[in-house]
Amino acid sequence: MTVIDDDARPPVPGASGYRSRDALRAAQMYYLQDLTMNAIARELGTSRSTVSRLLSMARETGLVQIQVNNPSERAPALEQHIRRRFGVEAHVVPVADTVSDSEALERVAIQAARTIGPLVDSNAIIGVAWGSTLSAVSHHLTRKLTHDSAIVQLNGAGNTQTTGISYASEILRRFGQAYGARVEQFPVPAFFDHAETKTAMWNERSVRRILDLQHRMTMAIFGVGSMGAGVPSHVYSGGYLDARDLEQLERDRVVGDIATMFYRADGTYRDILLNGRSTGPDLTLLKKVQRRICVVSGESKIHGLRGALAAGLATDLILDEGSARRLMHS
Known part of the structure; x- marks a missing residue:
């Protein structure tokens, strides 16, 4: 304390x-x-x-x-098992099986916000994804003064129904306000209609400025997207994908996404067609970020989480107790 x-x-x-x-x-x-x-x-x-x-x-x-010291040698067995098996720093949030999906998300978000705070330093470039999980986390951040830090949006948020600016900007604003950091938005759609459009836009100087910040990230914070989650992932419920997109994801055997970049159960992602149109960070680039914090709530996201871990996309994992047990025993 x-x-x-x-x-x-x-x-x-x-x-x-x-x-x-x-x-x-x-x-x-x-x-x-x-x-x-x-x-x-x-x-x-x-x-x-x-x-x-x-x-x-x-x-x-x-x-x-408030800080609860939890040295690795005295960590609960479940956290130790996850660390040994998946090579990530695990934080398991105690949540009873009787708790609803929305309440479990709220409790995971509170602990995630309090876990992230001490990890944020000055001169940091922090990539933040938008989505249901990060929106919940952003409401519980506690203030910590930093200097010369930036919050950068990891992926575009627009679609055919909305620009997505108000939704994503509120999440980013809360992170920026909490840590006294400037906010860098990424005003592009979540998905381009054509991969060629993305290639052309990625050569524009205004876009390249954001991409350069992403290349210099010291931390990335994200959730795992899943179509079948108890609290639906925003990318699947917010009109970002049409029927043809969903059919293509099924053909490509996609199990989840991080910042609208998709992957399979075995962690592969390079030849997934929709990734060529997505404005999310290349997952190979993401894996080079020193600290990659993944926040997950809900057992229905386990297939997506397991694929993300197989791809080596996270260094730190914050998840509810039920999800942690299922991750280890299924």
Whole structure:
């Protein structure tokens, strides 16, 4: 548990100086002095419910950073098994089997956001994919000040029904706001109609600027797309693929995608036709990024996850307990 002195951090956006200081004082008394909320309320001359709100504010704005140390040698057996079998740093989120898919996603998103934060440093170029999972994660990011960092969109978001700008930009904005980083959008469709169009666009200087940032990424954060997920992947539910596209994916034996780049169960992807029209990052390029954080919620995504691991696309994996068990035992 770390409580950060308010004098050592920038002002909290959207909060008055007095309220920020009250949140800091409440956090110090609660976490460092072991005072009860009733005792803090008496000392601050306020109500217990106000103290509860101040403590929530302290966590949400980064005044308090909660860290659970989990050394590899004492990690739960399931995480150790995943590390040994797949060669990734695993974080298994405890979720009961009775929990709904949407609630499981929310809980995975919360832990993912708190796991990602300490890994983000200054001078970072962080590639972020859009989608249902990353949208959920973006709502729970805690603030951490960095310098000269950038959040770059991994793949275009437009289709025949929408530009996709508002959907993707909100996810990117939350990441940028959390880490004090500039945001670089990628204003192209998710898929071009023709591979030749993509080739031509990739030679444009405005596009090449984003591609250059992607080539220099120090971290990439993404989910796994799957047609059969309990919480449908946005690329499959948002009108990005028509019937012919879906039939082609079936012929190519596709099991999932990362940032709209598709792959098979054995991890192969080079000759999948739709990848030639996708604006997602070449998966060979993605594998060169030093830290690649994959967030997964829902057992129905296991086939897609297994294919991603077979392709070596992740270095870190954050997933729910049920998915972790199925990954190891099916």
